[in-house]
Amino acid sequence: MAESRDSIDRTQTTVTISLDGDSVEVEKGTTILTAATSAGIPIPTLCHYGALDPAGACRICVVELKDSRGGRLVPACHYAIEEPIDVETRSARVLASRRMTIELLMARCPDAEVLRDLATEYGLGTSRFAPDNDDCILCGLCVRMCRDLMKVDALSTVGRGWGRHVAPPYDKRSPVCMSCGACAFICPTNRIKISDIYAD
Numbered sequence: 001m002a003e004s005r006d007s008i009d010r011t012q013t014t015v016t017i018s019l020d021g022d023s024v025e026v027e028k029g030t031t032i033l034t035a036a037t038s039a040g041i042p043i044p045t046l047c048h049y050g051a052l053d054p055a056g057a058c059r060i061c062v063v064e065l066k067d068s069r070g071g072r073l074v075p076a077c078h079y080a081i082e083e084p085i086d087v088e089t090r091s092a093r094v095l096a097s098r099r100m101t102i103e104l105l106m107a108r109c110p111d112a113e114v115l116r117d118l119a120t121e122y123g124l125g126t127s128r129f130a131p132d133n134d135d136c137i138l139c140g141l142c143v144r145m146c147r148d149l150m151k152v153d154a155l156s157t158v159g160r161g162w163g164r165h166v167a168p169p170y171d172k173r174s175p176v177c178m179s180c181g182a183c184a185f186i187c188p189t190n191r192i193k194i195s196d197i198y199a200d
Helices: 005-011 032-038 092-108 113-121 141-149 182-186
Strands: 014-019 022-027 062-067 070-075 086-088 156-158 165-167
Touching (some): 014 032, 022 032, 070 092, 092 113, 141 156
Antiparallel strands (some): 062 070, 062 086
16 A cells, blocks of 8 residues: 555655755755755854754844745744755845845944954945944854853843843853853854953
């Protein structure tokens, strides 16, 4: 008796996707970012680190996905491939979204070298938005590193909306949050510095 299509799909461990027009076979559960990287297709990201679960927080890694649900933008670092899909990593829609995100982040952190480099790559000058002169893009890497990998939980995201920021509990530094420096290692804008962590 022939197996149904559903039962066959469940037993398959790989799936073939279209990635910028090329057919690529990947393991089910692989993220689009991992598949693209393996295929030599660069996708920018500021919130991804291989040892941490993906969060899709920075929104720079968006790609255009065309599947049974239609066309939409999804974060490449967070979207796990389970079925055949058509992915465009540099469509007009993707590039427009990345440029807007970079502009917004540049307004928040105008002095961040990583953002200036991305702006150059995507043909942007200065941001059209008023600068905020902050130095944190709220990517969440330091919080996730502290909580999920180091198991210290000495940092968290505090507040909502415009006042949202990263801080230790009760905004008070303690010996617990001045011990390893993993947050400084992972910060993409170099906001957190080892010298600040160990300062009296």
